[in-house]
Structure formats: structure tokens, C-alpha cells
Amino acid sequence: MADAALIGIDLGGTNIKAGLLAASGRLLERWSVPTEADRGYRHVVGRLTDLVATIQRAAGRGTQPTGIGIGVPGPLSHRRGIIFGAPNLPGWVNVPLRDDLSKATGLPVSLENDANAAAFGEFVAGAGRGCTCMVLLTLGTGIGGGVVIDNLLVRGVFDSAGEVGHMIAVLDGRPCPCGQKGCLERYSSANAIAERVVEAVADGAESLLAQRIRRGDEINSGDVARACRDGCPTAKRIWAEACNHLAAACINLQHLLNPQRIVFSGGLINAGDQLLSPLREAFARLNWRVTNDFPELVFATLAEDAGLIGAAALAKEQCA
Amino acid sequence: MADAALIGIDLGGTNIKAGLLAASGRLLERWSVPTEADRGYRHVVGRLTDLVATIQRAAGRGTQPTGIGIGVPGPLSHRRGIIFGAPNLPGWVNVPLRDDLSKATGLPVSLENDANAAAFGEFVAGAGRGCTCMVLLTLGTGIGGGVVIDNLLVRGVFDSAGEVGHMIAVLDGRPCPCGQKGCLERYSSANAIAERVVEAVADGAESLLAQRIRRGDEINSGDVARACRDGCPTAKRIWAEACNHLAAACINLQHLLNPQRIVFSGGLINAGDQLLSPLREAFARLNWRVTNDFPELVFATLAEDAGLIGAAALAKEQCA
Known part of the structure; x- marks a missing residue:
């Protein structure tokens, strides 16, 4: 037509x-x-x-x-x-x-x-092509998401499904402006990663970014990724924690919905393999041993x- | 027909x-x-x-x-x-x-x-009647589950959706026979509640159940519920933690799928209001303030x- x-x-x-x-x-x-x-x-x-x-x-x-x-x-x-x-x-x-x-x-x-x-x-034209069930996580300022099951978008009864970023990763964890504590996006969003390094430095942690932070420069997740590559212990710890929480969230999506693919988009995926490798490693390490029907973890392709x-x-x- | x-x-x-x-x-x-x-x-x-x-x-x-x-x-x-x-x-x-x-x-x-x-x-004949989206959690030996979205059971691509009990509640938490750590069912199943009281007593915690546990009696979640009513501090702490983790799981289901109702079944619901009241309280307390499109938390009716x-x-x- x-x-x-x-x-x-x-x-x-x-x-x-x-x-x-x-x-x-x-x-x-x-x-x-x-x-x-x-x-x-x-x-x-x-x-x-x-x-x-x-x-x-x-x-x-x-x-x-x-x-x-x-x-x-x-x-x-x-x-x-x-x-x-x-x-x-x-x-x-x-x-x-x-x-x-x-x-x-x-x-x-x-x-x-x-x-x-x-x-x-x-789902229709990018990294989810060929799937029937897929979840997207957008890793940016916060963490957004969307769930497709049996080729249909899940909207929920009040049209508010897919809020992956506000799933609770840590009971009584870091406060979130949404009113909850321990939301996934308070650990694994691009903003949270940068923010946590700034907080750690304020608490006296050693970091290659300490000087820049102390003089008031704004730090973003790209800076943290670079600091990881340069061997900064604080950046590496916080990056690894972000990947672990994200991997646990993927395991939770797997157990609940059993999708074929979990797709990541947003600013944080600019880190490329520095994100995808530890994420996949943590996903395999933290996952159960009962079956191996794991979803693939991939990056979005449509930008x-x-x-x-x-x-x-x-x-x-x-x-x- | x-x-x-x-x-x-x-x-x-x-x-x-x-x-x-x-x-x-x-x-x-x-x-x-x-x-x-x-x-x-x-x-x-x-x-x-x-x-x-x-x-x-x-x-x-x-x-x-x-x-x-x-x-x-x-x-x-x-x-x-x-x-x-x-x-x-x-x-x-x-x-x-x-x-x-x-x-x-x-x-x-x-x-x-x-x-x-x-x-x-x-969903068709019990506590989920009238819903289009519903999640069931069976609280027994472990925690099982089932997800209904837009009137259809979600099976997932490998028929293993609905494993709510193996969603990770605590990163690096209590080991689970499935190979993961921190599974929800290691905190909030009937068995886990009893097991945690036994462990706490072995670790020296004060409990009204201590004597029975020390002489090798088997303890179940009904015993823990009774001990809570009788004022046992350890039983009360572990029961409250079980409810908090369960409430957080319900919040996660809400954010991801936005169902109308979350239904509980299994042995643990014999505790009646002693389970449902703190669960609903924790669900409201831990939940976000952005919208109030919360699912109802109810008990199963078909036994x-x-x-x-x-x-x-x-x-x-x-x-x-």
C-alpha cells in the first residue's frame, strides 16, 4: 500500500x-x-x-x-x-x-x-530484528527502557511499563529523585557513574580525576571510562559496580520474561567494548546454572x- | 459448544x-x-x-x-x-x-x-479476574511465578519466563542452589524465612525459637509467624526483611510491566494479614512518588x- x-x-x-x-x-x-x-x-x-x-x-x-x-x-x-x-x-x-x-x-x-x-x-529495524521478545535499556542521564513481548510493545495498564531504571537494585540504596532508594539508574546510568566518582573523591578516594574534580570541572562517564583505561582504582571500582548492577538487572529480565535479546542504547554505549565486555562477563558469572537459555546482550544499531x-x-x- | x-x-x-x-x-x-x-x-x-x-x-x-x-x-x-x-x-x-x-x-x-x-x-477464575495484566508469585519452598500480559501468558522464547524467585534481590547475597547469589527466594520464600531464623540462632541471636532449634526440631514459616506474634526480635527482623524484599520485587514488577494486580499464593499466605499488611506497607513506603498507578497486592483465591x-x-x- x-x-x-x-x-x-x-x-x-x-x-x-x-x-x-x-x-x-x-x-x-x-x-x-x-x-x-x-x-x-x-x-x-x-x-x-x-x-x-x-x-x-x-x-x-x-x-x-x-x-x-x-x-x-x-x-x-x-x-x-x-x-x-x-x-x-x-x-x-x-x-x-x-x-x-x-x-x-x-x-x-x-x-x-x-x-x-x-x-x-x-525491534523492527535495528538490533532486535528477528526477535519476538526483546528489552531495550537506554543508558543516559537516567535509564529508560522498553519491553517487547510476542512482537507487541508492553505498555501496561497505566501506560507506564518499561521503567527499567527505577527497578530497585539495592534495597535502601542510593536515594533517587523519584522518591525511591537504590534505583538501578542511581548505579548504572552515565550520570550516576560520573556522580559516584565525584562523591568518592569528596570522601577522600584516590583517583586520577581528583584534581579535575577538586577544581570544579564537570566529569562525565567518558572521563570515567578514560580514567579506567589509565588505571584509576576508584573509576575502575565504580565502573565495575555499574556493570555488575546492570548485569543483575539483565538476569532479572531474563528470569521474568525470557527474551531473546537485551539491547543497550544511550550515551554510555560510546564506551564500546569497555562496557560490553565486563557486562557480558558479569552476566555469565552472576547467572544461574540451571539452563543456558540466556538472552544475547547487544548494542543498539539505529542510534x-x-x-x-x-x-x-x-x-x-x-x-x- | x-x-x-x-x-x-x-x-x-x-x-x-x-x-x-x-x-x-x-x-x-x-x-x-x-x-x-x-x-x-x-x-x-x-x-x-x-x-x-x-x-x-x-x-x-x-x-x-x-x-x-x-x-x-x-x-x-x-x-x-x-x-x-x-x-x-x-x-x-x-x-x-x-x-x-x-x-x-x-x-x-x-x-x-x-x-x-x-x-x-x-487470572481466568480467581484473584486476577477482570485484569488484563497480572503477575502471580507462589511463596512456598521456593518462589515461583507467572506473568500474564494483555490476557496472554508470557512464556518467553525458551519457555522459562516467570522465574520470579530467581530475580536477584541482593547482589552477592545468600547463595542459592541455582548457582546465583541473592535470589529473592533466598529471603522471602517460606523455607528461607525459617532457614534464616535457624541460621541466626546458630549465630547466637536471641529467639523464642532458640530452644526448639537447639534441640533439633524442624522450624517452618508458621513457627516464625507465631514467634513474631509472641514478640521474638529475631523472627520479627527476618519476617520484616522478607516482606521488604518481596515489596521491592513487586515494585520492580510494577515498573517493568505495570500490571493491575500482583497475586500471592503458596504456603506463606496462610500467615494472612501478618504477611499482607507489612507487605502492602513496605510496598507503599519503598515505592516512587512519580505516579500512583500501583498494582493491587492481593492473595490468591483458588487455592x-x-x-x-x-x-x-x-x-x-x-x-x-
Whole structure:
């Protein structure tokens, strides 16, 4: 069906990325414009509407989009089309983006959590291809996630499934802004790794990063990865702990859902083998000996395109 | 369809429980015979075959069973119909029970993990009625489980989903016979609770159970529950820890799958409110403050019938 092309949008705090996808799921063309989130909700809806018009003009007669899938930082309700609040989109409290964008563009719109959209993108077109069951973990500021079972995205009864980063890794562990203690993302996100090194140095731990930290430089997970390679004991300890907690989380996903593949994305995977090797090693070491039906642990392959591809693929259900 | 009655069987190490279920899912009649597991696999297949014949004779013309669903202690493969090994069924290594029972009875057979069958039983006819997403935890010798999402049992790619008891609660925690450390069932199963009190007393902890433990009496979770009520500090500490770990596991299930209900079954629920109250309290206390889309924590309602009802319901897919 040539007329089943779709627009996929990945709405971030900084940029709006969009793509036109053919009925086959192939990404035909990409767009990116600044979000200008500081100018408020109505302004951003206007920018989205303009971008859709641009894409419609660019689309050939055979690839006119019949719907829009949009991934947005949550929490939100897919079913109701409402964003409850988004950390990077100031003032977006209980905004009915689905209906507003649909009214403005005349096209049906499907609203999805951005991590869910990225998970579904990797599932249909990236590292999850060929799977029926897959879990994605995005390792960035926090840890997001998405769960696909029997080829379907798991949304949960209140559309808040896939919050892998807030699974409790350590009972009574490190406090999290969410109100819990010991969330996985307080140990294994890119931000947590850097933060823990800074804390350790403040507590007097030896580190190759100590001088930079003391003079107030900002430290990120890339700095910690480099310090590990250079032999810093504190960086190595914290990196290893992050990998162990992540491996335990993967074991928990395995026992609960028995997926074929667990896919990692986000800034932390820039560390490459320095992340994947110890993660796989810890996963094998900490795992049970009862069966060996372990999921593969792999990196995402679609990078920035995962969200918009997934959003479009998820819109297919509603807009076909 | 009067001819879509099914036989549900719950095969345990001690007893074979069976039921005849009407097409509506209603349990019409129950049977129970000793398993005689010590006499080997062939003997038990013979007993199952005889029991099926008994049920067929008892069934009216309108309720002749058209298939059999059987729940068996795992690990096993539903798809291949093979039991890889069962702790309470000596010698059952890689036995093709599905095909053997089907040949012997002339009826299609569906083989399922017993915890999965119990979960699906509660889902269709017990504490999970009215849900679309539900997780069951069986709190007994170990901790088993079953996951239902969007009205379907989650089996996973190798049929080993739902192993909630082997989710890691404490990294590098108490060793588990499965080869892992810190499995949930090493803290929160009925057996683990009793075992931890015995260990604490051996380590010199004060306990109302100390005398009985020292003279070699066997202690079970019921004894620990009583000791808690009588003010034993060690029993109270270990009971509270069991509830906290169980609550954290429920929070993890909530974040990952966002189910409507988490259902508890197994011997430990005999403690009644002494279990449910602190569990709910810990679940609320340890949970995040971001949303309040929490699942309900409830006890199972079908007791011993859950497994055979669920096995029959799951057989419907294959035998209808």
C-alpha cells in the first residue's frame, strides 16, 4: 500500500527529529529542527505542525503520510494522548498533544513514551530484528527502557511499563529523585557513574580525576571510562559496580520474561567494548546454572533514528 | 459448544489432582490420586492415563473432554512438550510427557509449568479476574511465578519466563542452589524465612525459637509467624526483611510491566494479614512518588484448584 507512509517524530528538549517512512518501514528522508521548548507548549505544537507540512510537501504522491507517530519524554498516557509532565519540556503538564497535533495537521496521531518508541524502533529495524521478545535499556542521564513481548510493545495498564531504571537494585540504596532508594539508574546510568566518582573523591578516594574534580570541572562517564583505561582504582571500582548492577538487572529480565535479546542504547554505549565486555562477563558469572537459555546482550544499531522509526511503527496500529 | 470440555491436571510429587472443566471454564468435578512418583516415569504416565479414562467415564455425553492441560514442576518446554527435569519426580529427565500422554489417551495434551498454570488459573477464575495484566508469585519452598500480559501468558522464547524467585534481590547475597547469589527466594520464600531464623540462632541471636532449634526440631514459616506474634526480635527482623524484599520485587514488577494486580499464593499466605499488611506497607513506603498507578497486592483465591483450572484454560488454545 503506497498510501500507508507514516511520519515518525522524536521530540526532545533540544531538537525535533522527524522522518518519513514508507509503508515498508523504510526511512525515506530525515528532518531536524530546534524544539525551542522555552517558548512554551503552543509554540512547539506550531513547530511540529509546520514540520509536518514541510514533510507533506516533500513527500511524493505515492508516499503521502497517513498518520503521525510521536515519541515524547514521559510520563504520559498513550491511550489518552496526554503528557503528564516532561522534565525537558517546561510547562508541559497534562497537555493533550495527540489531539492538538491531530487537529492542527488533520492526521491521526499516536503518542508514545520516547524509550518505548526507541525500543520498538530497534525491534523492527535495528538490533532486535528477528526477535519476538526483546528489552531495550537506554543508558543516559537516567535509564529508560522498553519491553517487547510476542512482537507487541508492553505498555501496561497505566501506560507506564518499561521503567527499567527505577527497578530497585539495592534495597535502601542510593536515594533517587523519584522518591525511591537504590534505583538501578542511581548505579548504572552515565550520570550516576560520573556522580559516584565525584562523591568518592569528596570522601577522600584516590583517583586520577581528583584534581579535575577538586577544581570544579564537570566529569562525565567518558572521563570515567578514560580514567579506567589509565588505571584509576576508584573509576575502575565504580565502573565495575555499574556493570555488575546492570548485569543483575539483565538476569532479572531474563528470569521474568525470557527474551531473546537485551539491547543497550544511550550515551554510555560510546564506551564500546569497555562496557560490553565486563557486562557480558558479569552476566555469565552472576547467572544461574540451571539452563543456558540466556538472552544475547547487544548494542543498539539505529542510534538517533530508533525513536522516530519506532514511533512510526507504533502508529501503524492506529493509523493504518 | 458442549463438546469443548477439557481436563485440567496438576501433577505434583505427591498427588495428581485433576478436574473436568466445562466449555465455560466451570470446574464440574475433581479427582485426586497419589502420584507414586517413586515407581518411575512410565508408571506415572500409566496412572495419568487411567485417571483420564476415569474422568471420561464420569463425564456426561455433553461434557466429554476434547483435550488435556497438564501443569508440571519445571523446567520444561511447552513448545516441545518435554520436561527437562523435576525436583519432585525422580528420573524425569528430558521426558516427552506431552506426546506420551497424548498417545496413551488419544487426546491432545498441553504441557505447562505448574506456576504458569496456577497464574493463569487465578487470572481466568480467581484473584486476577477482570485484569488484563497480572503477575502471580507462589511463596512456598521456593518462589515461583507467572506473568500474564494483555490476557496472554508470557512464556518467553525458551519457555522459562516467570522465574520470579530467581530475580536477584541482593547482589552477592545468600547463595542459592541455582548457582546465583541473592535470589529473592533466598529471603522471602517460606523455607528461607525459617532457614534464616535457624541460621541466626546458630549465630547466637536471641529467639523464642532458640530452644526448639537447639534441640533439633524442624522450624517452618508458621513457627516464625507465631514467634513474631509472641514478640521474638529475631523472627520479627527476618519476617520484616522478607516482606521488604518481596515489596521491592513487586515494585520492580510494577515498573517493568505495570500490571493491575500482583497475586500471592503458596504456603506463606496462610500467615494472612501478618504477611499482607507489612507487605502492602513496605510496598507503599519503598515505592516512587512519580505516579500512583500501583498494582493491587492481593492473595490468591483458588487455592489448590488454580493449577488444574489454569492448565485446562491454557490447553484451550491448542485443543479447541
